Amino acid sequence: MASQDITPVGRDSAKVSILYDPKIRGYIFQAVAVLVIAGFGYWIVNNTITNLQRARLASGFGFLDGRSGFDISSSPYLTYSSDSTYLQALWVGILNTLTVAFVGIITATIIGFIIGIGRLSHNWLIRKICTVYVEVFRNVPPLLVIFFWYSGVLSVLPQARQSIGLPFNTFLNNRGFFFPAPVFGDGAWLAGVGLLVGIAGTFLVRRWAYKRQMATGQQFPVGWTALGLIVGLPLLALAVKGFPLSFDYPVLGAFNLKGGMQVGPEFMSLYLALSFYTASFIAEIVRAGIRGVGKGQSEAAHALGLRAGPTTRLVVVPQAMRIIIPPLTSQYLNLTKNSSLAVAIGYPDLVAVGGTILNQTNRSIEVVAIWLVVYLSISVLTSLFMNWFNAKMALVER
């Protein structure tokens, strides 16, 4: 760019003021920028320290060991009470954020792929329904979708006494969704071992089948084998131990449902809203990705004698995935970040818990620093994983 030195040949180079040398100018610019930003930073830090001293606020992360004194409505993994420390409260918040983000990402991906493929369907009706879905959800704020589920749908459900009974002993009322809880008896661990062995076995079978196909051209039904291994082995393990698995069914009591497991309306509305909202964006990404694969590719596949199914599976989808994955990553990150909207309906995610702590202790700098660190780490980890996945899917060129 501006850094090339031009030395005129044949006559004395004109004496140019040092100010007009692009290199020197660059240095001056940067020095000024550093000074301005450092000065600004100093001013801010100075003001902050003065303000903190005036308000007699302590700083530092020592407060995290203090007793929190507030309850958290949903803590599925950790035992938490109002006697726990702030640090434990934050951990509950982080785990809740990760939970809702994880299940939300899975559901949004499934809905998004269905809708995105539906928008390319030959069927006029399906195409139009999918278009309406995308245009509706893409153009409203996610917060509104959350409120829609929370105050529009879930909170006007009937009271616990008139719970709506659904199949498989599940119930729906304005306190959430109730479903049977599995109770593991002695020896149920063997089923877990069976599951792990099944997954590991699937991997090995897949590698072996790939090698065999490369060597001999013969295919092996990997999908069915995987299904058999992953479902069959745990079942076999349970059968060996005499089925030590029972269910604790929710039972309709006088005022509430007893037993079973409960998912609160806060989690449900957040989960449903994030899934439906993000799915509309994923659908557009999927559509663009599939349309980005040239028509010649599927025509060539047909010319080679591949039927519609294998054409999609072996030719179109692998190429479409290369286009889909980078924007999909940013949608996953968006979903994770949007899960912070939980604070609006009181689901105790990281931001909600942090907000409560902030109000109780006035440690705004520390709490915001924790938010930054956690969210940036989640972003970086997700990006790293998706970059790895992207590199795996990328076109290998010779």
Place this chain on the structure above:
Amino acid sequence: MVDSNLSFVRSEMLQEQTPPLAERGAVKWMRTNLFATPVDTALTIFALLLIAWFLPPMIRWLFIEAVWTGPDRSVCSTVAQGGIQPDGWSGACWAYVNANFNQFMYGRYPIEEHWRVNLVGIMFVLLLIPLLIPKVPYKVANAVTFFFIFPIVAFFLLVGGWFGLSYVETPLWGGLLVTLVISFVGICVSLPLGIVLALGRRSKMPIIKMFCVIFIETIRGIPLITVLFMASYMLPLFLPPGVTFDKLLRALIGVALFASAYMAEVVRGGLQAIPKGQYEGADSLGLGYWQKTRLIILPQALKLVIPSIVNTFIGLFKDTSLVTIISMFDLLGTVRQHFSDANWASPQTPMSGLIFAGFVFWIFCFGMSRYSIFMENRLDTGHKR
């Protein structure tokens, strides 16, 4: 007698016949679009069932059973809930939206001063429409008025306190007014700031580049709500003792900074898409950095990314709804605030209010997205191969 005309070939053309019934009109259309294959047929039946299950109750709720006018909550509740509707009734409560419409638009802005908001709105529309229609001349003058003169006029009109206008403090503002003010300011600030950040990120000066990268990636990595919390809790700490900020201004700063980081990435995409020859051509003409950027690079780069810029605007517009979490009352916040209004609280109120708010948001966002598609087609001057 043998006829003299012994031609074996038909001598006159046949009348053109209409295609068979199955190959024309609605039947043909249905056969190709709805019932092409057995799977297709199944899908169509599934979709029809879905529509039949979903659409009639929705229309009933939205229009047929809906209550359009009424004095208070009794018109929207059943007898058991203390209202006048028969038991088992369920319909939208548009009467609630109707009664609170002014609140939803202006918040608690004094009623006798509403004309000021209306005037700003009219000016906004009158300036915006010619800006959006490509054929209307005087684009530069129009844009300058819209982006520089209009905000100043609007500020004095809305805040008041000058020229005999009474002072209206910002906590009284609310509803769609706040939504539009935040998004307009966000859009006006984020585009130039985003361009500067993008240029900084593409700069050859390592320190400038580092600052820009750190700013952009940090902001993009965290949710807007934490930025808003920062703006409302930490800005007062950063300022010298005694200096306080208006709450609306704090939210504006948060939203604008957040949007500019996203805008920077969009603009950077455009900058990267410009072929190197353009930069070199500008250099060979002897243009300096700013001339080159202003005259050669940015016009092409921005044109390439107009759809993404509009998408960022749409995102910004939707994100303004988050200010309700830091207890400011934009459209969504005002609607929600009125759910608990004792005069109107009924089981139908939340859904009706949310659908109304959603509809308003939807109109704005859908309009912007259609406009971006229109511009994309218009500006498509053969860059695509």
